[in-house]
Amino acid sequence: MEIKEAKVILNFILEKLESKDAAFISKEEAVDLINQATKNCEVKKGLVMKSLRAAFFGTLNGPDLIESWVLLSRFSKDRARISRFI
Secondary structure: OOHHHHHHHHHHHHHHHHOOOOOOOOHHHHHHHHHHHHHHHOOOHHHHHHHHHHHHHOOOOOOOHHHHHHHHHHOOOHHHHHHHHO
């Protein structure tokens, strides 16, 4: 995974999260954000998901990404982990 591409992807997602009114993200919103990042950053979906997984868990393996993202956002941890990774 290219670090430069991951930073672009995660910056895009973080900007979208920070512009949201709600504090947490739904499953549908998470999927939509991944699709938006794929199109906007002109990368494959797998790279977006790997970038998020690395930011959230520090590894490319782990539990279901979408379910984990929803849980992290409910505890206000998703944005912090993305920011820290960038």
